[in-house]
Amino acid sequence: MGGTNTTGPQNTAAPAIELRGISKAFGPVQANKDIAINVAKGTVHGIIGENGAGKSTLMSILYGFYKADSGEIFINGKKTEIPDSQAAISAGIGMVFQHFKLVENFTVLENVILGAEDGPMLHESLEKARDALKHLADEYELDVDPDAVVQDLSVGHQQRVEILKALYRQAEILILDEPTGVLTPAEADHLFRILQNLKEEGKTIILITHKLREIMNVTDTVSVMRRGEMLDTVKTAETSPEDLAERMVGRKVLLRVDKKPATPGEKVLEVNDLRVTDDSGVERVKGISFEVRAGEILGIAGVAGNGQTELLEVLGGFMNGRGSIKVNGQEIDLTGKFSDAQSRRARGIAHVPEDRQAEGLIMEFGAWENMVFGYHHAPEYQKSKLFMDNAGIKKIAAEKMERFDVRPRNEMLAAKNFSGGNQQKIVLAREMERDPDLLLVGQPTRGVDIGAIEFIHQQIVALRDAGKAILLVSVELDEIMSLSDRIAVMFDGQIMGERLPDQTDERDLGLLMAGITERKGAA
Amino acid sequence: MNKMPRWADVVLIPLINLALAFFVAGLLVFAIGQNPFDMVYFMVKGSLGSTAGIGFTLYYATNFIFTGLAFSVAMHAKLFNIGGEGQAAIGGLGAALVLLAVPWPHWTLALPFAIAGAALFGAAWAAVPAYLQAKRGSHIVITTIMFNFIGASLLVYLLNGVLKKPGQQVAETRLFGEGAQLPTFYEMLAPLGIEFSKSAPVNISFFLAIAAAVGVYLLIWRTRLGFQIRAFGESESATAYAGISSVRVTIITMLISGALAGMLSINVVMGESERLILNFVEGAGFMGIAVALMGRNHPFGIVVAGLLFGMLNQGGFELLWEMPGISREMVLVIQALIIIFTGALVNMTRDPIERLFMRMSKEAS
Numbered sequence: 067m068g069g070t071n072t073t074g075p076q077n078t079a080a081p082a083i084e085l086r087g088i089s090k091a092f093g094p095v096q097a098n099k100d101i102a103i104n105v106a107k108g109t110v111h112g113i114i115g116e117n118g119a120g121k122s123t124l125m126s127i128l129y130g131f132y133k134a135d136s137g138e139i140f141i142n143g144k145k146t147e148i149p150d151s152q153a154a155i156s157a158g159i160g161m162v163f164q165h166f167k168l169v170e171n172f173t174v175l176e177n178v179i180l181g182a183e184d185g186p187m188l189h190e191s192l193e194k195a196r197d198a199l200k201h202l203a204d205e206y207e208l209d210v211d212p213d214a215v216v217q218d219l220s221v222g223h224q225q226r227v228e229i230l231k232a233l234y235r236q237a238e239i240l241i242l243d244e245p246t247g248v249l250t251p252a253e254a255d256h257l258f259r260i261l262q263n264l265k266e267e268g269k270t271i272i273l274i275t276h277k278l279r280e281i282m283n284v285t286d287t288v289s290v291m292r293r294g295e296m297l298d299t300v301k302t303a304e305t306s307p308e309d310l311a312e313r314m315v316g317r318k319v320l321l322r323v324d325k326k327p328a329t330p331g332e333k334v335l336e337v338n339d340l341r342v343t344d345d346s347g348v349e350r351v352k353g354i355s356f357e358v359r360a361g362e363i364l365g366i367a368g369v370a371g372n373g374q375t376e377l378l379e380v381l382g383g384f385m386n387g388r389g390s391i392k393v394n395g396q397e398i399d400l401t402g403k404f405s406d407a408q409s410r411r412a413r414g415i416a417h418v419p420e421d422r423q424a425e426g427l428i429m430e431f432g433a434w435e436n437m438v439f440g441y442h443h444a445p446e447y448q449k450s451k452l453f454m455d456n457a458g459i460k461k462i463a464a465e466k467m468e469r470f471d472v473r474p475r476n477e478m479l480a481a482k483n484f485s486g487g488n489q490q491k492i493v494l495a496r497e498m499e500r501d502p503d504l505l506l507v508g509q510p511t512r513g514v515d516i517g518a519i520e521f522i523h524q525q526i527v528a529l530r531d532a533g534k535a536i537l538l539v540s541v542e543l544d545e546i547m548s549l550s551d552r553i554a555v556m557f558d559g560q561i562m563g564e565r566l567p568d569q570t571d572e573r574d575l576g577l578l579m580a581g582i583t584e585r586k587g588a589a
Numbered sequence: 590m591n592k593m594p595r596w597a598d599v600v601l602i603p604l605i606n607l608a609l610a611f612f613v614a615g616l617l618v619f620a621i622g623q624n625p626f627d628m629v630y631f632m633v634k635g636s637l638g639s640t641a642g643i644g645f646t647l648y649y650a651t652n653f654i655f656t657g658l659a660f661s662v663a664m665h666a667k668l669f670n671i672g673g674e675g676q677a678a679i680g681g682l683g684a685a686l687v688l689l690a691v692p693w694p695h696w697t698l699a700l701p702f703a704i705a706g707a708a709l710f711g712a713a714w715a716a717v718p719a720y721l722q723a724k725r726g727s728h729i730v731i732t733t734i735m736f737n738f739i740g741a742s743l744l745v746y747l748l749n750g751v752l753k754k755p756g757q758q759v760a761e762t763r764l765f766g767e768g769a770q771l772p773t774f775y776e777m778l779a780p781l782g783i784e785f786s787k788s789a790p791v792n793i794s795f796f797l798a799i800a801a802a803v804g805v806y807l808l809i810w811r812t813r814l815g816f817q818i819r820a821f822g823e824s825e826s827a828t829a830y831a832g833i834s835s836v837r838v839t840i841i842t843m844l845i846s847g848a849l850a851g852m853l854s855i856n857v858v859m860g861e862s863e864r865l866i867l868n869f870v871e872g873a874g875f876m877g878i879a880v881a882l883m884g885r886n887h888p889f890g891i892v893v894a895g896l897l898f899g900m901l902n903q904g905g906f907e908l909l910w911e912m913p914g915i916s917r918e919m920v921l922v923i924q925a926l927i928i929i930f931t932g933a934l935v936n937m938t939r940d941p942i943e944r945l946f947m948r949m950s951k952e953a954s
Binding site: 093094382383384406407408409410411417419421424425426427428429430431435439440442443448452453454456 | 807811812813816817819820823824826827829831833834947
């Protein structure tokens with residue numbers, strides 16, 4: 067009812083959330099500086115900003131995880147103290163985290179009532195929740211089988227369970243943190259429809275994302291944060307992606323990668339009928355074949371969890387596979403003594419792994435140690451047979467940090483103290499500077515700020531132009547489309563098809579990503 | 590994020606924990622009608638008040654440094670080796686076999702071989718749990734603690750059987766002989782004109798322990814192996830990515846750990862009892878865990894913590910003599926409190942102190 071024409075009464079009513087002068091410091095780091103924000107009731111409000119801009123801190127304050135050093139929170143015009151998440155829930159705030167907080171081996175119903183049980187016996191609560199869920203499902207297109215076990219659900223459905231949990235707790239204000247990172251384009255569309263329904267019912271939604279396109283598509287207003295400060299709040303209709311990017315970074319940003327056409331050379335990587343079975347016996351890669359030539363970037367698109375990770379792990383040498391992989395025409399060992407990552411490096415394969423924090427870096431180690439991690443056997447890093455050349459390594463690390471503009475320029479600082487973008491630059495510097503023939507790159511800009519994305523993309527293209535073969539795996543379609551010279555789409559462990567970036571679009575790729583090939587050309 | 594200064598982390602917090610431990614122990618002592626200040630006085634006097642006291646303190650400290658180092662090396666790979674007790678016991682068997690096998694002409698000849706025997710046997714005792722962890726995923730905490738019992742039983746069996754000195758009731762071997770006697774501090778310091786207690790068992794093994802600490806430092810922070818051990822400890826997934834074999838690192842780390850624990854027996858078996866006896870480890874294997882925790886897994890910290898625990902051990906025994914009102918069990922309770930506060934609860938005081946420092950630095954700025 068009148069979902070579109072509600073601007074009038076909103077302006078007179080108290081805002082759903084009003085923050086005044088919120089500040090929060092962690093030691094010398096001012097994560098939030100005198101933040102003021104007004105979120106009108108019944109709107110979708112986007113918050114964007116680079117990593118470390120203070121978005122998560124602000125939301126954590128709102129959800130009671132952190133206590134602000136100063137400032138006030140008003141919910142529906144009433145001053146509210148939020149010392150813990152319990153208080154946030156009773157104030158009507160629900161939060162959907164980027165990493166779901168679900169008990170995997172519980173059913174949907176059990177997850178929904180967890181922490182909101184009515185009495186010592188479960189039966190009554192479960193039945194009550196079952197009814198409530200049915201209503202919510204009808205109302206908001208939030209259908210999930212209440213008796214399904216969470217681990218059997220798709221990621222999109224798991225996210226719905228998170229939303230249901232919040233709604234079951236009578237949330238009037240829903241905060242979603244990077245909700246589409248793990249979704250297919252179709253699932254994301256469905257999510258946005260749900261959000262639209264919620265909004266029309268008068269709920270208030272705060273959407274935290276770094277995807278400018280989503281901001282443009284679904285929000286009513288958008289706030290930009292930079293370095294702990296709330297810069298602007300603007301009406302979405304009155305801005306553009308370029309404008310928002312510039313506000314976020316503080317300077318003009320190139321959203322598109324500037325690159326010359328590729329000049330492919332010799333075949334560097336040839337993969338033939340590769341199959342990978344994981345520890346639990348599930349076949350994750352089901353006989354794929356492709357090649358990458360020198361001087362070109364092959365982009366592998368697909369929703370996370372369709373075999374791309376396993377493909378990279380086999381190529382990188384930390385998972386076994388079957389089939390044939392040739393590098394520079396020579397077969398490489400897939401299961402035997404020389405199938406480890408060290409042997410791969412010896413064959414000229416460098417690898418920027420998907421999960422830089424768990425794999426690419428040792429978070430507790432200093433940047434200097436991380437700069438040689440994986441290459442620590444190399445003769446130039448040794449002082450003698452027994453000891454490593456720590457002083458020399460520090461010097462080399464400092465030089466590489468200079469060349470890759472890693473900030474802060476302190477090689478002694480532990481990796482965990484760098485921002486996502488700078489962590490990625492450390493990994494890139496280490497892997498690219500070893501002059502590999504083939505570079506494997508997984509999710510190069512996941513969790514990386516816009517300013518650093520530009521730099522990282524330029525480096526990858528520069529390496530291609532230097533005649534190296536590059537295999538790029540990314541779940542970001544924009545990234546795949548702007549970097550790749552050819553695009554292969556993976557679904558359920560198979561390559562559904564190959565496309566040239568200038569002869570395809572998001573819709574076409576989106577269908578392939580969902581495993582739909584037959585309708586190709588028909589639509 | 591901003592942390593508190595390093596000195597506070599490394600020095601202040603252990604001292605606060607220690608003070609807390611003594612405070613609670615003092616309450617207990619007070620509750621049984623004794624004077625808590627006497628307790629502290631006699632513990633300090635007993636451990637540092639005479640060369641005999643110092644000698645015993647250093648003797649115990651030597652043990653704790655070895656087992657503390659053993660635990661810490663494994664801990665750098667996040668392997669929780671609580672089998673130091675058993676590895677030290679079997680290390681003693683190794684040392685004893687070497688020393689019994691040959692009529693050694695002089696300790697300088699005997700020592701390297703005894704070290705090799707002790708280290709080898711200690712390492713071997715750690716090798717089985719290591720293999721099971723690396724290859725089979727059996728949890729190392731479970732297997733190493735089981736191996737403590739097996740090791741103890743094995744010694745009982747051997748010392749009541751083939752190794753037993755003929756013609757006597759006690760379960761122990763014959764003496765190793767004069768050629769295997771390590772020089773004590775009394776003997777070493779006499780030529781320098783320093784009169785050290787003759788009764789104190791502290792011997793040249795103390796310097797071996799210090800050398801081991803230096804060796805562990807170099808291993809962990811200067812060598813490729815140490816790099817791999819630390820990397821493995823921090824992130825198993827990253828080591829797989831780097832091509833570091835988790836099986837190899839697990840096994841080698843545990844071998845080194847077991848060898849260090851085994852070397853405790855050089856101090857006790859070769860240096861003090863001069864024969865293999867039952868239960869000679871006397872809980873030093875477990876004490877090493879607290880020592881390593883308090884020493885923050887750093888060799889320097891372990892040496893300091895080892896000395897402190899040596900003091901407590903010796904001071905505790907002295908307390909029995911000086912304060913008849915305090916029973917042996919009470920001494921154990923006091924020692925246990927100190928271990929709990931400085932070892933197991935080491936993080937309890939960190940948070941509030943960290944917050945205090947953060948508030949102070951904010952007010953200053």
